[in-house]
Amino acid sequence: MNIIVCIKQVPDTTEIKLDPTTGTLLRDGVPSIMNPDDKGGLEIALRLKEQRGGQVTVLTMGPPQAEEILREALAMGVDRAILLSDRKFAGADTLATSNALAGALRTLPFDVVIAGRQAIDGDTAQVGPQVAEHLDLPQVTYAEEIARADDNCLTVRRAIEEGHQIVEVALPCLLTVSAGAVRPRYMSVRGVVEAHGREVERWNFDSISVDERRVGLKGSPTRVFKSFARGGRNAGTPREVDPGEAAEIIIERLQEKFIL
Template sequence: MEIVVCVKQVPDTTEVKIDPQTNTLIRQGVPSIVNPFDKNAVEAAIQLKEKHGGKVTVISMGPPQAKDALKECLAMGADEAVLVSDRAFGGADTLATSYTLAAAIRKIGNVDLIICGKQAIDGDTAQVGPEAAEHLGLPQVTCAAKIEVEAGKARVEREHEEGYEVIEAQLPLLITVVKSINEPRFPTVKGTMKANRKEIPVWTVEELTIDPAKLGLKGSPTQVRRIFTPQQRTQGEIIQADTAREAVLALMGKLADAKII
Protein backbone atom coordinates (compact mmCIF):
# COMPACT_ATOMS: atom_id res chain seq x y z
CA MET A 1 0.00 0.00 0.00
CA GLU A 2 1.37 3.39 -1.02
CA ILE A 3 0.71 6.07 1.60
CA VAL A 4 1.54 9.78 1.40
CA VAL A 5 1.52 11.95 4.50
CA CYS A 6 1.46 15.75 4.21
CA VAL A 7 3.36 17.45 7.03
CA LYS A 8 4.14 21.05 7.91
CA GLN A 9 6.92 22.63 9.92
CA VAL A 10 5.35 25.23 12.21
CA PRO A 11 6.66 27.68 14.82
CA ASP A 12 6.31 26.52 18.40
CA THR A 13 3.16 28.42 19.37
CA THR A 14 4.39 28.94 22.93
CA GLU A 15 7.09 31.19 21.49
CA VAL A 16 5.11 33.03 18.80
CA LYS A 17 5.24 36.83 18.73
CA ILE A 18 3.76 39.35 16.30
CA ASP A 19 5.64 42.22 14.67
CA PRO A 20 3.53 45.33 15.44
CA GLN A 21 4.85 47.13 12.34
CA THR A 22 4.23 44.46 9.69
CA ASN A 23 1.46 42.51 11.48
CA THR A 24 3.23 39.25 10.62
CA LEU A 25 4.61 36.43 12.74
CA ILE A 26 8.17 36.89 13.96
CA ARG A 27 9.81 33.61 12.95
CA GLN A 28 13.45 34.58 13.53
CA GLY A 29 14.78 32.93 16.64
CA VAL A 30 11.52 31.01 17.16
CA PRO A 31 11.99 27.21 17.37
CA SER A 32 10.17 25.17 14.73
CA ILE A 33 8.48 21.82 15.25
CA VAL A 34 6.57 19.26 13.25
CA ASN A 35 2.90 20.18 13.40
CA PRO A 36 1.54 17.95 16.21
CA PHE A 37 -1.50 16.73 14.24
CA ASP A 38 0.84 15.76 11.40
CA LYS A 39 2.84 13.56 13.77
CA ASN A 40 -0.38 11.67 14.45
CA ALA A 41 -0.83 11.33 10.68
CA VAL A 42 2.70 9.93 10.29
CA GLU A 43 2.13 7.46 13.13
CA ALA A 44 -1.17 6.32 11.57
CA ALA A 45 0.58 5.75 8.24
CA ILE A 46 3.43 3.78 9.82
CA GLN A 47 0.99 1.57 11.72
CA LEU A 48 -0.90 0.80 8.50
CA LYS A 49 2.38 0.00 6.74
CA GLU A 50 3.41 -2.34 9.57
CA LYS A 51 0.09 -4.15 9.28
CA HIS A 52 -0.38 -4.27 5.50
CA GLY A 53 3.07 -3.59 4.04
CA GLY A 54 3.89 -0.92 1.49
CA LYS A 55 5.65 2.44 1.70
CA VAL A 56 5.15 5.73 3.52
CA THR A 57 6.26 8.95 1.83
CA VAL A 58 6.15 12.22 3.74
CA ILE A 59 5.86 15.46 1.80
CA SER A 60 6.08 19.07 2.91
CA MET A 61 5.86 22.45 1.21
CA GLY A 62 8.10 25.02 2.81
CA PRO A 63 11.53 26.67 2.97
CA PRO A 64 14.78 24.61 2.95
CA GLN A 65 14.79 24.29 6.75
CA ALA A 66 11.59 22.22 6.52
CA LYS A 67 13.93 19.31 5.75
CA ASP A 68 14.42 19.06 9.52
CA ALA A 69 10.74 18.22 9.95
CA LEU A 70 10.92 15.63 7.18
CA LYS A 71 14.00 14.02 8.76
CA GLU A 72 12.15 13.68 12.05
CA CYS A 73 9.36 11.86 10.21
CA LEU A 74 11.93 9.58 8.53
CA ALA A 75 13.44 8.87 11.95
CA MET A 76 9.98 7.84 13.17
CA GLY A 77 9.77 5.23 10.42
CA ALA A 78 8.67 6.84 7.15
CA ASP A 79 10.42 5.44 4.06
CA GLU A 80 10.80 8.45 1.77
CA ALA A 81 10.52 12.23 2.00
CA VAL A 82 10.07 15.04 -0.51
CA LEU A 83 10.39 18.79 0.05
CA VAL A 84 8.39 21.05 -2.26
CA SER A 85 10.21 24.36 -2.14
CA ASP A 86 10.42 27.37 -4.44
CA ARG A 87 10.17 31.13 -4.00
CA ALA A 88 7.17 30.99 -6.32
CA PHE A 89 5.27 29.15 -3.55
CA GLY A 90 5.83 31.91 -0.98
CA GLY A 91 2.81 33.69 0.50
CA ALA A 92 0.41 30.90 -0.46
CA ASP A 93 -2.95 30.65 1.29
CA THR A 94 -4.62 27.29 1.89
CA LEU A 95 -5.99 27.05 -1.66
CA ALA A 96 -2.62 27.69 -3.33
CA THR A 97 -0.87 25.43 -0.82
CA SER A 98 -3.27 22.54 -1.39
CA TYR A 99 -2.98 23.02 -5.18
CA THR A 100 0.81 22.73 -4.98
CA LEU A 101 0.72 19.69 -2.68
CA ALA A 102 -1.82 18.00 -4.98
CA ALA A 103 0.55 18.49 -7.92
CA ALA A 104 3.37 16.90 -5.93
CA ILE A 105 1.16 13.94 -4.97
CA ARG A 106 0.27 13.43 -8.64
CA LYS A 107 4.00 13.35 -9.43
CA ILE A 108 4.52 10.61 -6.83
CA GLY A 109 1.72 8.64 -8.54
CA ASN A 110 -0.17 5.42 -7.67
CA VAL A 111 -1.07 6.59 -4.18
CA ASP A 112 -3.61 4.50 -2.27
CA LEU A 113 -4.03 6.68 0.79
CA ILE A 114 -3.21 10.29 1.72
CA ILE A 115 -3.17 11.17 5.41
CA CYS A 116 -3.01 14.71 6.82
CA GLY A 117 -3.27 16.16 10.29
CA LYS A 118 -6.64 17.75 11.03
CA GLN A 119 -5.12 21.23 11.02
CA ALA A 120 -1.90 23.18 11.53
CA ILE A 121 -1.44 24.90 14.87
CA ASP A 122 -0.21 28.13 13.26
CA GLY A 123 -3.17 28.67 10.92
CA ASP A 124 -5.88 26.48 12.49
CA THR A 125 -7.93 26.49 9.26
CA ALA A 126 -8.25 22.69 8.72
CA GLN A 127 -8.62 23.47 5.01
CA VAL A 128 -5.48 22.17 3.26
CA GLY A 129 -6.32 18.45 3.48
CA PRO A 130 -9.91 18.73 2.20
CA GLU A 131 -8.88 21.19 -0.53
CA ALA A 132 -6.10 18.83 -1.71
CA ALA A 133 -8.69 16.06 -1.99
CA GLU A 134 -10.82 18.33 -4.19
CA HIS A 135 -7.84 19.17 -6.42
CA LEU A 136 -7.11 15.46 -6.79
CA GLY A 137 -10.75 14.50 -7.30
CA LEU A 138 -10.64 12.06 -4.38
CA PRO A 139 -13.15 11.25 -1.64
CA GLN A 140 -12.23 12.49 1.83
CA VAL A 141 -12.97 11.71 5.46
CA THR A 142 -12.01 14.28 8.07
CA CYS A 143 -11.35 14.08 11.84
CA ALA A 144 -10.55 10.35 11.83
CA ALA A 145 -9.98 8.75 15.23
CA LYS A 146 -9.50 5.23 13.85
CA ILE A 147 -8.56 3.84 10.43
CA GLU A 148 -8.88 0.25 9.22
CA VAL A 149 -8.02 -0.82 5.67
CA GLU A 150 -9.10 -4.05 4.01
CA ALA A 151 -9.80 -5.22 0.46
CA GLY A 152 -9.30 -1.84 -1.15
CA LYS A 153 -11.57 -0.03 1.31
CA ALA A 154 -11.02 2.11 4.39
CA ARG A 155 -13.30 1.99 7.41
CA VAL A 156 -12.98 5.20 9.40
CA GLU A 157 -14.35 6.22 12.78
CA ARG A 158 -14.93 9.95 12.46
CA GLU A 159 -14.90 12.01 15.65
CA HIS A 160 -17.37 14.84 16.16
CA GLU A 161 -18.96 16.71 19.06
CA GLU A 162 -21.72 14.18 19.69
CA GLY A 163 -19.62 11.01 19.40
CA TYR A 164 -18.43 9.01 16.39
CA GLU A 165 -19.73 8.06 12.98
CA VAL A 166 -18.39 5.14 10.96
CA ILE A 167 -17.69 5.80 7.29
CA GLU A 168 -16.55 3.33 4.67
CA ALA A 169 -14.88 4.59 1.50
CA GLN A 170 -13.11 3.12 -1.49
CA LEU A 171 -9.38 3.73 -1.97
CA PRO A 172 -7.70 5.95 -3.11
CA LEU A 173 -8.81 8.28 -0.34
CA LEU A 174 -7.68 11.30 1.66
CA ILE A 175 -8.10 11.23 5.45
CA THR A 176 -7.37 13.88 8.07
CA VAL A 177 -6.74 12.68 11.63
CA VAL A 178 -7.28 14.00 15.15
CA LYS A 179 -4.90 13.66 18.10
CA SER A 180 -6.91 10.90 19.79
CA ILE A 181 -6.13 8.46 16.96
CA ASN A 182 -2.77 7.46 18.47
CA GLU A 183 0.31 8.42 20.45
CA PRO A 184 3.17 9.22 18.02
CA ARG A 185 6.31 7.17 18.60
CA PHE A 186 9.64 8.75 19.41
CA PRO A 187 12.37 8.60 16.76
CA THR A 188 14.95 5.93 17.55
CA VAL A 189 18.70 6.57 17.56
CA LYS A 190 19.09 4.17 14.64
CA GLY A 191 16.23 5.86 12.79
CA THR A 192 17.70 9.31 13.39
CA MET A 193 21.13 8.26 12.08
CA LYS A 194 19.52 6.72 9.00
CA ALA A 195 17.38 9.84 8.42
CA ASN A 196 20.42 12.13 8.64
CA ARG A 197 22.15 10.12 5.93
CA LYS A 198 19.16 10.14 3.60
CA GLU A 199 19.10 12.62 0.74
CA ILE A 200 15.78 14.48 0.54
CA PRO A 201 14.86 15.60 -3.00
CA VAL A 202 13.61 19.16 -3.48
CA TRP A 203 10.90 19.70 -6.08
CA THR A 204 10.56 23.20 -7.51
CA VAL A 205 8.12 24.65 -10.05
CA GLU A 206 10.15 23.03 -12.84
CA GLU A 207 9.63 19.53 -11.41
CA LEU A 208 5.85 19.82 -11.18
CA THR A 209 3.08 19.96 -13.76
CA ILE A 210 1.51 23.10 -12.43
CA ASP A 211 -0.09 26.42 -13.40
CA PRO A 212 2.18 29.29 -12.21
CA ALA A 213 -0.85 31.60 -11.94
CA LYS A 214 -2.24 29.43 -9.12
CA LEU A 215 0.89 29.54 -6.96
CA GLY A 216 2.02 31.59 -4.01
CA LEU A 217 0.65 35.01 -3.21
CA LYS A 218 -0.50 35.58 -6.80
CA GLY A 219 -2.61 32.43 -6.74
CA SER A 220 -4.12 33.10 -3.31
CA PRO A 221 -7.67 34.49 -3.29
CA THR A 222 -7.37 35.22 0.45
CA GLN A 223 -4.72 37.41 2.06
CA VAL A 224 -4.01 38.39 5.66
CA ARG A 225 -4.49 42.16 6.01
CA ARG A 226 -3.89 42.46 9.72
CA ILE A 227 -2.82 40.37 12.69
CA PHE A 228 -3.23 41.65 16.22
CA THR A 229 -3.25 40.49 19.81
CA PRO A 230 -6.68 40.97 21.43
CA GLN A 231 -6.71 43.59 24.17
CA GLN A 232 -6.38 42.00 27.58
CA ARG A 233 -9.57 42.11 29.59
CA THR A 234 -9.49 43.90 32.93
CA GLN A 235 -10.10 41.72 35.94
CA GLY A 236 -13.43 41.89 37.69
CA GLU A 237 -14.00 43.51 41.08
CA ILE A 238 -14.34 41.48 44.27
CA ILE A 239 -16.98 42.93 46.60
CA GLN A 240 -16.03 42.69 50.25
CA ALA A 241 -18.89 42.75 52.82
CA ASP A 242 -19.63 41.41 56.27
CA THR A 243 -22.78 39.56 55.19
CA ALA A 244 -24.20 38.11 51.99
CA ARG A 245 -27.05 40.61 52.11
CA GLU A 246 -24.64 43.56 52.22
CA ALA A 247 -22.64 42.08 49.34
CA VAL A 248 -25.80 41.66 47.22
CA LEU A 249 -26.92 45.22 47.95
CA ALA A 250 -23.49 46.55 47.04
CA LEU A 251 -23.54 44.56 43.80
CA MET A 252 -27.03 45.78 42.92
CA GLY A 253 -25.90 49.38 43.52
CA LYS A 254 -22.91 49.00 41.18
CA LEU A 255 -25.05 47.37 38.47
CA ALA A 256 -27.56 50.21 38.78
CA ASP A 257 -24.81 52.86 38.56
CA ALA A 258 -23.55 51.16 35.40
CA LYS A 259 -27.13 51.18 34.05
CA ILE A 260 -27.05 47.43 33.62
CA ILE A 261 -30.21 47.05 35.67
Protein backbone atom coordinates in the same frame (compact mmCIF):
# COMPACT_ATOMS: atom_id res chain seq x y z
CA MET B 1 -0.30 0.28 -0.13
CA ASN B 2 1.11 3.71 -1.00
CA ILE B 3 0.50 6.21 1.77
CA ILE B 4 1.52 9.87 1.54
CA VAL B 5 1.55 12.10 4.60
CA CYS B 6 1.57 15.89 4.20
CA ILE B 7 3.60 17.39 7.04
CA LYS B 8 4.27 21.01 7.87
CA GLN B 9 7.08 22.67 9.85
CA VAL B 10 5.64 25.08 12.40
CA PRO B 11 6.99 27.29 15.21
CA ASP B 12 6.92 25.47 18.55
CA THR B 13 4.19 27.50 20.11
CA THR B 14 0.44 27.49 20.14
CA GLU B 15 0.48 31.18 20.90
CA ILE B 16 1.96 33.06 17.98
CA LYS B 17 3.12 36.50 19.02
CA LEU B 18 2.72 39.43 16.68
CA ASP B 19 4.85 42.51 16.31
CA PRO B 20 2.42 45.18 17.58
CA THR B 21 3.74 47.76 15.09
CA THR B 22 4.03 45.77 11.87
CA GLY B 23 1.46 43.07 12.62
CA THR B 24 3.88 40.38 11.35
CA LEU B 25 4.67 37.12 13.15
CA LEU B 26 7.57 37.20 15.59
CA ARG B 27 9.38 33.94 14.78
CA ASP B 28 12.86 34.78 16.10
CA GLY B 29 14.07 32.40 18.78
CA VAL B 30 11.07 30.12 18.39
CA PRO B 31 12.24 26.57 17.60
CA SER B 32 10.53 24.76 14.73
CA ILE B 33 8.82 21.39 15.04
CA MET B 34 6.71 19.00 13.01
CA ASN B 35 3.08 20.09 13.33
CA PRO B 36 1.62 17.89 16.13
CA ASP B 37 -1.44 16.78 14.13
CA ASP B 38 0.88 15.65 11.33
CA LYS B 39 2.77 13.43 13.77
CA GLY B 40 -0.54 11.76 14.59
CA GLY B 41 -1.14 11.30 10.85
CA LEU B 42 2.32 9.85 10.43
CA GLU B 43 1.70 7.31 13.20
CA ILE B 44 -1.55 6.18 11.57
CA ALA B 45 0.30 5.86 8.24
CA LEU B 46 3.09 3.78 9.76
CA ARG B 47 0.57 1.48 11.49
CA LEU B 48 -1.29 1.03 8.19
CA LYS B 49 1.96 0.12 6.47
CA GLU B 50 2.77 -2.41 9.22
CA GLN B 51 -0.65 -3.95 8.72
CA ARG B 52 -0.84 -3.96 4.91
CA GLY B 53 2.75 -3.51 3.69
CA GLY B 54 3.70 -0.83 1.19
CA GLN B 55 5.43 2.51 1.42
CA VAL B 56 5.02 5.71 3.44
CA THR B 57 6.13 8.96 1.81
CA VAL B 58 6.22 12.33 3.55
CA LEU B 59 5.72 15.53 1.59
CA THR B 60 6.26 19.06 2.79
CA MET B 61 6.14 22.41 1.06
CA GLY B 62 8.40 24.92 2.71
CA PRO B 63 11.82 26.58 2.84
CA PRO B 64 15.05 24.47 2.80
CA GLN B 65 15.10 24.19 6.61
CA ALA B 66 11.83 22.22 6.47
CA GLU B 67 14.15 19.31 5.64
CA GLU B 68 14.54 18.90 9.44
CA ILE B 69 11.03 17.50 9.88
CA LEU B 70 11.51 15.22 6.88
CA ARG B 71 14.62 13.75 8.56
CA GLU B 72 12.62 13.31 11.75
CA ALA B 73 9.98 11.42 9.76
CA LEU B 74 12.70 9.26 8.19
CA ALA B 75 13.97 8.47 11.69
CA MET B 76 10.42 7.47 12.68
CA GLY B 77 10.38 4.93 9.85
CA VAL B 78 9.09 6.48 6.61
CA ASP B 79 10.46 5.26 3.30
CA ARG B 80 10.62 8.40 1.21
CA ALA B 81 10.80 12.13 1.90
CA ILE B 82 10.05 14.99 -0.50
CA LEU B 83 10.75 18.68 0.06
CA LEU B 84 8.78 20.90 -2.28
CA SER B 85 10.54 24.23 -2.37
CA ASP B 86 10.55 27.00 -4.96
CA ARG B 87 10.34 30.79 -4.96
CA LYS B 88 7.24 30.38 -7.10
CA PHE B 89 5.42 29.00 -4.04
CA ALA B 90 6.24 32.01 -1.82
CA GLY B 91 3.38 34.05 -0.38
CA ALA B 92 0.93 31.17 -0.72
CA ASP B 93 -2.37 31.25 1.15
CA THR B 94 -4.15 27.97 1.96
CA LEU B 95 -5.62 27.64 -1.53
CA ALA B 96 -2.26 28.10 -3.26
CA THR B 97 -0.60 25.78 -0.71
CA SER B 98 -3.14 23.06 -1.36
CA ASN B 99 -2.80 23.55 -5.12
CA ALA B 100 0.97 23.04 -4.89
CA LEU B 101 0.56 19.93 -2.70
CA ALA B 102 -2.10 18.56 -5.06
CA GLY B 103 0.27 19.26 -7.97
CA ALA B 104 2.91 17.09 -6.30
CA LEU B 105 0.40 14.36 -5.46
CA ARG B 106 -0.68 14.18 -9.12
CA THR B 107 2.80 12.94 -9.99
CA LEU B 108 2.95 10.30 -7.22
CA PRO B 109 1.20 6.95 -6.90
CA PHE B 110 -0.97 6.80 -3.79
CA ASP B 111 -3.86 4.95 -2.19
CA VAL B 112 -4.19 7.10 0.91
CA VAL B 113 -3.20 10.72 1.57
CA ILE B 114 -3.05 11.78 5.21
CA ALA B 115 -2.91 15.37 6.46
CA GLY B 116 -3.06 16.86 9.91
CA ARG B 117 -6.42 18.31 10.84
CA GLN B 118 -4.89 21.72 11.50
CA ALA B 119 -1.53 23.46 11.66
CA ILE B 120 -0.78 25.18 14.98
CA ASP B 121 0.47 28.36 13.29
CA GLY B 122 -1.90 29.04 10.39
CA ASP B 123 -4.73 27.25 12.24
CA THR B 124 -7.19 27.20 9.37
CA ALA B 125 -7.75 23.41 8.96
CA GLN B 126 -8.35 24.13 5.28
CA VAL B 127 -5.40 22.53 3.49
CA GLY B 128 -6.33 18.83 3.87
CA PRO B 129 -9.94 19.20 2.65
CA GLN B 130 -8.80 21.54 -0.16
CA VAL B 131 -6.27 18.96 -1.40
CA ALA B 132 -9.05 16.34 -1.44
CA GLU B 133 -11.24 18.67 -3.50
CA HIS B 134 -8.49 19.45 -6.02
CA LEU B 135 -7.87 15.73 -6.56
CA ASP B 136 -11.55 14.77 -6.39
CA LEU B 137 -10.88 12.36 -3.52
CA PRO B 138 -13.37 11.26 -0.86
CA GLN B 139 -12.23 12.58 2.50
CA VAL B 140 -12.67 11.56 6.12
CA THR B 141 -11.86 14.33 8.57
CA TYR B 142 -11.07 13.85 12.28
CA ALA B 143 -9.91 10.28 11.63
CA GLU B 144 -8.72 8.54 14.80
CA GLU B 145 -8.08 4.98 13.73
CA ILE B 146 -8.12 2.77 10.67
CA ALA B 147 -10.14 -0.16 11.98
CA ARG B 148 -9.87 -2.23 8.80
CA ALA B 149 -8.12 -1.89 5.48
CA ASP B 150 -8.41 -3.88 2.29
CA ASP B 151 -7.33 -3.25 -1.29
CA ASN B 152 -10.33 -1.07 -2.14
CA CYS B 153 -11.62 0.39 1.08
CA LEU B 154 -10.80 1.64 4.57
CA THR B 155 -13.02 1.43 7.63
CA VAL B 156 -12.23 4.51 9.68
CA ARG B 157 -13.25 5.62 13.16
CA ARG B 158 -13.69 9.37 13.23
CA ALA B 159 -14.39 11.73 16.09
CA ILE B 160 -17.60 13.72 16.17
CA GLU B 161 -18.84 16.06 18.87
CA GLU B 162 -21.10 13.50 20.50
CA GLY B 163 -18.76 10.50 20.20
CA HIS B 164 -17.52 8.48 17.24
CA GLN B 165 -18.60 7.45 13.79
CA ILE B 166 -17.43 4.40 11.86
CA VAL B 167 -17.28 5.13 8.14
CA GLU B 168 -16.20 3.20 5.09
CA VAL B 169 -14.34 5.07 2.41
CA ALA B 170 -13.26 3.90 -1.02
CA LEU B 171 -9.61 4.18 -2.03
CA PRO B 172 -7.93 6.40 -3.04
CA CYS B 173 -8.96 8.77 -0.28
CA LEU B 174 -7.72 11.51 2.05
CA LEU B 175 -7.86 11.47 5.85
CA THR B 176 -7.22 14.29 8.29
CA VAL B 177 -5.98 13.38 11.76
CA SER B 178 -5.69 15.22 15.10
CA ALA B 179 -2.72 14.99 17.43
CA GLY B 180 -4.82 13.46 20.22
CA ALA B 181 -5.98 10.55 18.07
CA VAL B 182 -2.89 8.38 18.56
CA ARG B 183 0.38 8.49 20.44
CA PRO B 184 3.13 8.92 17.84
CA ARG B 185 6.16 6.66 18.15
CA TYR B 186 9.56 8.01 19.13
CA MET B 187 12.42 8.07 16.67
CA SER B 188 14.70 5.09 17.22
CA VAL B 189 18.42 5.73 17.85
CA ARG B 190 19.22 3.65 14.79
CA GLY B 191 16.60 5.56 12.81
CA VAL B 192 18.14 8.92 13.80
CA VAL B 193 21.62 7.79 12.78
CA GLU B 194 20.43 6.35 9.49
CA ALA B 195 18.19 9.31 8.67
CA HIS B 196 21.26 11.54 8.37
CA GLY B 197 22.58 9.57 5.43
CA ARG B 198 19.26 9.13 3.65
CA GLU B 199 18.09 11.09 0.66
CA VAL B 200 15.58 13.88 0.94
CA GLU B 201 14.26 14.51 -2.58
CA ARG B 202 14.19 18.18 -3.52
CA TRP B 203 11.37 19.08 -5.83
CA ASN B 204 10.57 22.44 -7.39
CA PHE B 205 7.78 23.89 -9.50
CA ASP B 206 8.93 21.93 -12.58
CA SER B 207 8.65 18.63 -10.70
CA ILE B 208 4.90 18.91 -10.17
CA SER B 209 1.75 19.14 -12.23
CA VAL B 210 -0.06 22.41 -11.58
CA ASP B 211 -0.93 25.63 -13.39
CA GLU B 212 1.57 28.35 -12.40
CA ARG B 213 -1.28 30.83 -11.88
CA ARG B 214 -2.63 28.65 -9.05
CA VAL B 215 0.44 28.69 -6.77
CA GLY B 216 2.33 31.30 -4.72
CA LEU B 217 1.14 34.85 -4.30
CA LYS B 218 -0.44 34.88 -7.78
CA GLY B 219 -2.64 31.92 -6.88
CA SER B 220 -3.67 33.35 -3.49
CA PRO B 221 -7.01 35.15 -3.37
CA THR B 222 -6.67 35.87 0.39
CA ARG B 223 -5.55 39.38 1.33
CA VAL B 224 -4.53 40.12 4.91
CA PHE B 225 -5.23 43.78 5.64
CA LYS B 226 -4.36 43.79 9.31
CA SER B 227 -3.13 41.38 11.98
CA PHE B 228 -3.26 42.17 15.67
CA ALA B 229 -2.87 40.47 19.03
CA ARG B 230 -6.00 40.16 21.10
CA GLY B 231 -5.86 42.67 23.96
CA GLY B 232 -5.71 41.41 27.53
CA ARG B 233 -8.97 40.97 29.43
CA ASN B 234 -9.95 43.66 31.90
CA ALA B 235 -10.09 42.72 35.55
CA GLY B 236 -13.90 42.68 35.70
CA THR B 237 -16.10 44.16 38.42
CA PRO B 238 -16.16 42.28 41.74
CA ARG B 239 -19.62 42.24 43.35
CA GLU B 240 -20.77 40.65 46.56
CA VAL B 241 -24.13 38.99 45.94
CA ASP B 242 -25.94 35.91 47.11
CA PRO B 243 -25.78 32.74 44.94
CA GLY B 244 -29.25 33.23 43.45
CA GLU B 245 -28.46 36.77 42.27
CA ALA B 246 -25.05 35.60 41.04
CA ALA B 247 -26.74 32.99 38.85
CA GLU B 248 -29.10 35.63 37.42
CA ILE B 249 -26.19 37.96 36.61
CA ILE B 250 -24.29 35.17 34.89
CA ILE B 251 -27.34 34.18 32.83
CA GLU B 252 -27.89 37.82 31.86
CA ARG B 253 -24.28 38.23 30.73
CA LEU B 254 -24.37 35.01 28.72
CA GLN B 255 -27.61 36.10 27.06
CA GLU B 256 -26.06 39.48 26.18
CA LYS B 257 -23.32 37.59 24.34
CA PHE B 258 -25.85 35.23 22.70
CA ILE B 259 -24.19 32.25 24.40
CA LEU B 260 -27.52 31.28 25.96
